[in-house]
Amino acid sequence: MTTHDHVLDVKNFSVNYGFGPSSVRAVTDVSFTLGTSRVLGVAGESGSGKSTLVYGLTRLLRAPGVITGGDVTFYVPEGDAARPFDVLAASEQDLRTIRWSHISIVLQSALSALNPLRRIGREFDEVLRTHEKAMSKSQRAQRSVELLELVGLDADRLDRFPHELSGGQRQRVMIAMALALTPELVIMDEPTTALDVVTQREIVSELYELRKKLGFAMIFITHDLSLLVELADEIMVMYAGHIVERAPAVELYRSPRHPYTLGLMNSFPPLHGERHEMTGIPGSPPDLKALPTGCPFHPRCPNAMDICRQQVPPLSSIDESSRLVACWLHEPSVGATVPVELSKKSGSSAGVGQ
């Protein structure tokens, strides 16, 4: 299928850390499709495999990380059609033609991503010189200024060193660099986690505007579910390397189906309404070296049943066709009674945590 409305197709993707019996499974059987100009949010706690997933997808994963299976197809636009590009089978040389010009990535720590001994301008120049060989020096300089203006920074920042910029400015530089070659897909790995809320708000608004203007697709990773609800079209919630729920952003927020998603939402105290005691999720995040049998969430799940302890629930669609959830509660063959908080109609306006 070479449809032009997809940028990325991922099927049964799995990643291990290490080999043999001591290996740890970090990402298990992940499949998704990302449409052109769409924003996919990936939510999960540390250790849920969300970063490993995108490093794997872009082949940036370092040893001992091993991709153990799956297919990753990126669609390279060529005129009106699209050429499928098998990311996992590609050679390093072929990957270089894709990276940055078609897929770019913004990392969490901008300070460690930028060379502290180089002025910002030189970083831009290097990217453009490597990938746009036809550009002259003055064209490159002009393009760098354009890019900075795109993210709301003055041209004089090009002469600065990374340490002379504030955290928000550095992250803006990273975003500008990621957009330098107008990629079709930008991956954001917790780009705002190290920033304070005011700066986070500004950067998120800016990303929203930029995406509207430039039309790139985005994979946005964060642990902050409420941020994703604002930014993403679709949200994927990960737990212990598994996708536990996938749904359109607003529907996920209005009517979570997986107990973990609900628990995550209830872990953020609300900004409005009466103060009342909240519980979060009991227990600790899972140890990937010693995952429980069955559903990895069952030791912390308030709704755990016998079957949850024995078998891993499949990711399957439920009532609404666009939604997927991996939970035995919603499996018709099990015949469990779904608790009312996990079966809300998505149309209802009742917010969570109110």
Place this chain on the structure above:
Amino acid sequence: MSDVTRGDILLEARDLSRHFQVRGESGFFSKKRTVRAVDDVNLSLRAGRVLAVVGESGSGKSVLARMLSRIVAPTSGELILNGQTVDLTHRRTLEYARQVQLVLQDPFAAINPVRKVVHAIERPLLIHGTPKGDVLTRAHDVLESVSLTPPQQYLERYPHELSGGQLQRINIARGLSVNPRILLADEPISMLDVSVRLGVLNLLRTLCDDRHLAMMYITHDIASARYIADETVVMYAGQIVERARGTSLIDAPMHPYTQLLVASVPNPESLASRHESTASTPGTIGFNYDGCRFSPRCPQAMDICHRNQPPVVELGDEHSSRCWLPASDEQRAAVTITTKNSTPVGSETS
């Protein structure tokens, strides 16, 4: 501990300031410049109450906590512990350290990674003179009080074997082991996984209630401050810009900076207003020391804001804001007169 009743002031800071000398912007030989990390902060920590200090990075909130625990010496100001002025010219006494305990942000860095957990808990007990025979029982008690049960299972482990949430509980337990009266928690949940944050927050609240601890909860997350605090103060550039009891600070913010903070929190409930650009202009690293420090970023800044330090305006119900907007005509007039006499308000600090 039982001699303390709820609401008593245990630790008070009066006009506490800390200034740092830093190199000027134009290079190594340029004139030194003073950064006022904390400037004239007044606050009191009360038994059984949680005071939340909210601010972005660089607002001086951590320096404030370190001054209260006397790790950092104040440039000026007074500390009053249990009604008695603390002698700031001498080193911190062991008794002061026992009564005022600091819990740090990163539990992975705060606990010695090459020693077992028992070592981390035992050390403060031994330093503060617990008899050797009682140490282990105390260690067990204190771990139980932070819900790490059975304690034996945790004491014999190494820090890397525990999760972030468990480590932070041990970090809190260590602070509690010497029976402090005041607990200063510096961003205790920001390094933790989202799903365990509330557990630690609830634990802090329970400890505060049960043991009549006076607690300072430092955070950049205004929603968690609203969840836990009895009183909230907002810091900006070293000053307290707004303070209020209960939830009223967040429910009805008066200072433009607090309003900006509240508006910036991701809030899926108001999807309609999403992605409206906020009024602030980022990138101003320096602050305006003559006028209001927030004035360069303030969407409602007036002339007077750039020239004169705003007064602390009482808004009733223990709610106050350091801002010219709600200031009365007399307060404004006072400044106009002093400006004419060319001695601006706040000149003693500039």
